[in-house]
Amino acid sequence: MEHIPVLLNECLDGLQVRPDGVYLDCTCGLGGHTGAIASQLTTGFVISNDRDEESLAKAKENTAAYADRIRFHHGRFSELPKALSENGVKAVDGVLADLGVSRYQLTTADRGFSFMADGPLDMRMSRSQETTAADIVNFSSPLELGQLIATLGEERRWWRRIAEAIVRGRPVHTTGQLATLIERAVPRTSRLHPATQTFQALRLAVNREPEELDALLEWLPSAVKPAGGRAAVISFMSLDDRKVKVRFQSLAKAGEVTLINKKVIVPGDEEIRNNPASRSAKLRVFEKL
Ligand SMILES: C[S@@+](CC[C@H](N)C(=O)[O-])C[C@H]1O[C@@H](n2cnc3c(N)ncnc32)[C@H](O)[C@@H]1O
Known part of the structure; x- marks a missing residue:
């Protein structure tokens, strides 16, 4: 590349x-x-x-x-x-x-950073870390998930709705699955894909x-x-x-x-x-x- x-x-x-x-x-x-x-x-x-x-x-x-x-x-x-x-x-x-x-990292599908390339919901910058994005998505409480999306994703408007949709759609294993859940839950209001900020939040959290x-x-x-x-x-x-x-x-x-x-x-x-x-x-x- x-x-x-x-x-x-x-x-x-x-x-x-x-x-x-x-x-x-x-x-x-x-x-x-x-x-x-x-x-x-x-x-x-x-x-x-x-x-x-x-x-x-x-x-x-x-x-x-x-x-x-x-x-x-x-x-x-x-x-x-x-x-x-x-x-x-x-x-x-x-x-x-x-x-x-x-x-x-973003464009390698199996690293799981992006909804543009379907892959496992991973997002670890180092494979030696334990927690993946799938762990956070599948095991956080709805409130924890919502707060993460609101703060680290700076998604002030739809965080609650996105978190609820994710929780209803669990277990989530792939980036594509997560992007689809979010896309169905909130309207597209800008050029940005509606999952952009949630993906940002998860990446920041996984890698601290x-x-x-x-x-x-x-x-x-x-x-x-x-x-x-x-x-x-x-x-x-x-x-x-x-x-x-x-x-x-x-x-x-x-x-x-x-x-x-x-x-x-x-x-x-x-x-x-x-x-x-x-x-x-x-x-x-x-x-x-
Ligand atoms: C924008 S890229 C750097 C590109 C690089 N300057 C080049 O020209 O190829 C950022 C890199 O920083 C690494 N990185 C991000 N946070 C890190 C951290 N806390 N500790 C060590 N590496 C980190 C990522 O794994 C990624 O490879």
Whole structure:
């Protein structure tokens, strides 16, 4: 599958990659950003992390040309301190996080992330996690399910009706089955498929994404070197970007970092034309003082 890394030049500029620097890519995915960073290194290296074993295996193939400059690590954001210590590193010159799911994960039917491709209702970014989306859908109370859809899915209007329809239709085993239940329960009021927000809520819950992002943002300033270390975070959801913005602003206010771009960086028209999936991306960068 062709993979186009989002806001690539903006990330490389933002991180000011130096040939002898040490970098951390928190979200290796298929290795798009990792490969581009590695291509600029000589004596430096990049630690490239992901919680998804299958993505890491593909990234290794995709970045084989730079294998001597990349050290892969399998783990969650909350395990990143270990990724550094295992590589004998205290702090890095630059950290990149490109949040969320990858197109590869979304479009691989048997990973169960999408209603566009029918597959088992799974949604685990790592197969070593226990809880799947099917566990949440089939074993939560109607109220728990509704609250999840309302909060993590930001589905303020139809959450109750969707939760009731799901509970009546249980057991639910596939993404297609879930999408059909929701489609029948609520009217289509916009371009978005009516199941979009419920799928978002389940994905966030299965992978504990809000908690993971909180852990990452808390740790981030200690992960970069003082006097010049940089951190760049790309978000695709407004829930995530809000958290990144608030955290970066509070670090700036406390005098720990300076914000590199006063305004958030977004893709230009040409990037959106070439890669429509980039359209909601927002990049924020800080430099440690
Ligand atoms: C948008 S993709 C990254 C794409 C990558 N930059 C590229 O160019 O190929 C996000 C990746 O982050 C990983 N991810 C999301 N949350 C994570 C977490 N809490 N810990 C570790 N990896 C995570 C996902 O498994 C996914 O592969």
